[in-house]
Amino acid sequence: MAFPTIVDSDQMRLLYKYTKYNDANDLDLVGWAKATWGVPLAMENDARAALVGEWQHGAGTGLDNLVMVTIGTGVGSAALVNGRLLKGSHYLAGNLGGHMAVNFDGGRCNCGNVGCLESEASSWALPGILKRQPGYAESPFAKGEKPDFEAVFRLAAAGESFALAVRERCLEAWATGILNLVYAYDPERVVIGGGVMHSADVILPFIQNKINHAAWLPANAVEVVAAQEPDWAGVLGMGHLALKTIQKN
Ligand SMILES: [Zn+2]
CATH class of the missing domain: 3.30.420.40 (ATPase, nucleotide binding domain)
Incomplete structure (x- = not known):
């Protein structure tokens, strides 16, 4: 998951109340991903996710x-x-x-x-x-x-x-x-x-x-x-980061 706010990508928490998701700081997204999908979660700021996507697959x-x-x-x-x-x-x-x-x-x-x-x-x-x-x-x-x-x-x-x-x-x-x-x-x-x-x-x-x-x-x-990937860089970047999270778990 990528968010347009400051993200603690180690503890998987949102650190700043962003106006679009002002209740998201209190959500246990790691627990939700595990219970709902049975998978580990990767989280990052959206611009970092886009950078990783362009780095791995784009410009x-x-x-x-x-x-x-x-x-x-x-x-x-x-x-x-x-x-x-x-x-x-x-x-x-x-x-x-x-x-x-x-x-x-x-x-x-x-x-x-x-x-x-x-x-x-x-x-x-x-x-x-x-x-x-x-x-x-x-x-x-x-x-x-x-x-x-x-x-x-x-x-x-x-x-x-x-x-x-x-x-x-x-x-x-x-x-x-x-x-x-x-x-x-x-x-x-x-x-x-x-x-x-x-x-x-x-x-x-x-x-x-x-x-x-x-x-x-x-x-x-x-x-x-x-x-090069204006629509998909964030998704491609999170895909790369998610694979790394899975390799760590
Ligand atoms: Zn400012």
């Missing part, structure tokens, strides 16, 4: 140092360092790329901080981002255009100036946040997934260019690529 095969970033409703992240899934002492390591601040003057995030990557550029934050952008009142979004990234990228591609400015701002936020992750975890490749990757043709070159100009990295040291 990261054969590499030992990977960063996975999923940009959708929020921004999820995970890191593989020297062939090991990074977890840290509180199971946070690598997972909080969406809550690393990229703007200390930014908007309030649902985590309590300000200017997180996620509150500066994600689907849940986009309606507020659009309203704070100068020129909103005259923009297509004040006149009924749906406040989502599909509309932002579609209008920007057609040259609409307000959408272009919002697209540029979000691209800068993602590139800044992902460069922070590159500095933190020193990957060979960054794999990006999530709903916004319908616009990968704009997003990937922008982020690759930002990383190519980062002074601390050798030329062409880090490749920025799209996820």
